[in-house]
Amino acid sequence: MTRLFAAELLKLRTLRSTWGFGLVALLFAGLVTAGHIGGTQEADRFDPELQFRIVLDGAFPAAVLSLLVGIILVTNEFRHGTIARTLLATPRRVRFVVVKLLAGAAAGALLMLVMLVVIAATATIWLGILDVPLALDEAADGVWRAFVAAALAGVLGAAIGGAVHSQVGALVGVLVWMFVLEPICWVVLGLLDLDGVAEYLPAASLGGLVDSTSEGLSWFRSVGVVLGWTAVATVLAVIRTRRRDIT
């Protein structure tokens, strides 16, 4: 299992697209952090909560990118036909799915690490220029939540990829769900006075992991809901992958 996991990480490292993703993540992190500090009123910059929010708001795009990386980790195999070679080395398909989930978690956490370095650097320099003291305890609280969010997003992405197999289908489906269909569901559920239910939907619960406000589900409950959606996607991934003929 260890060497299969290491092979998955090597697969990621040896593709230029991975480094491209990393670069996009860096730009996102820098821009979001700079925009956050720049858009904050001068009086609010000394609120220690600000630095907690800077970390988590910067972590949101990282969580979305982790989700997409998780999807690509699995669907790349089917898109480029490498699945046959992978399954020759890992003929037990449940093990294949488990290794992919672990790789998704690792990829998400690594992506978040890269982004947090940029967030920290940007925030430290800018806040230093503005003479705002660093609130390390508040920031640290945001950092570990961000890591958990990215790792879970990577796992969820890998599970979705394992259930769908088609790269275009999975990526477009997830983005359409997150940014079109689920917001429509929120509106509809709101009209039906069921706002509480909307918080249990996949994108809302994932957003709850990096939510810097105190609205909606608690952080731990959001983790539980995301794990629940991940479990559903994983079961589908196992069923789909076990039944699939590699022709």
Added chain:
Amino acid sequence: MIEVEGLTKRFGKTVAVDDLTFSVQPGTITGFLGPNGAGKSTTMRAILGLVRPTDGRTSVLGMQYRDLDEPVRRVGALLETFDAHPGRSGRNHLRVLAMAGGIPRSRVDEVLSLVDLREAGRRRVKGYSLGMRQRLGLAAALLGDPEVLVLDEPANGLDPQGIRWLRDFLRGLAAEGRTILISSHVLAEVAQTVDEVVIIHRGKLIRHAAMADVEAMAAGSTTVRSPEADRLAGLLAEANLDARAVGDGRLAVVAPPERIGEIAAANGVVLHELSVERASLEEVFLELTGEPGERGA
């Protein structure tokens, strides 16, 4: 050893493989032959655990592929479809496979050298020619130094030199006692390589025989060229052999070349050419598969 027992595979209403049974013994190279769409690739993928049989079973080294411990070290496979990520270098592709299979990294450079891709190994696979891709696939199959090889159309895209190298290399591996199954849709292509042939058509077994037996079926047609073609034709007729003039001093004779050579030598007839008509192997193949003119369809 590879065993296929009563294998049936249906894709919807299409029967790709129909109650197929055969085995491949250690130390032999078995050619797996049939026209395109005969079910060869599906059978090979079933052996490798990539396709789930509808009925029947397959085994490698006495167990199902998925039950093998360290399968990449024990079974090497080359699939007809290309299976490397186009954005990865050939060398990195093999490094990933080596890591997943628990194979030492040094083996990567060994197999790259073996298939003459040492220099090209650093380039991304999407720039590879068909022949280079095929050689990379062979390198992947050989990576674990396996005791069983399952190669789907291994000669595809190789130049004549490459085909000759492959033939000699596979013969060497078989001599070490390894089990080798190679598929082709051209009998003549594998005739000099294999010991046995399994011929299938429309998913069904047509014949499992020694290659020598198949060649014997084809040996009825030999081309002989001589400056004394008319005299030779008479001598062959006296020996009750059917010889037909095909122009330019050539005769098409329904007899093995050894017999014709002996008659010519005994009578002092000079021969400029004595060759088994290789096309006749294809005729045998087409006759066995029952549909002349379907070759390559």
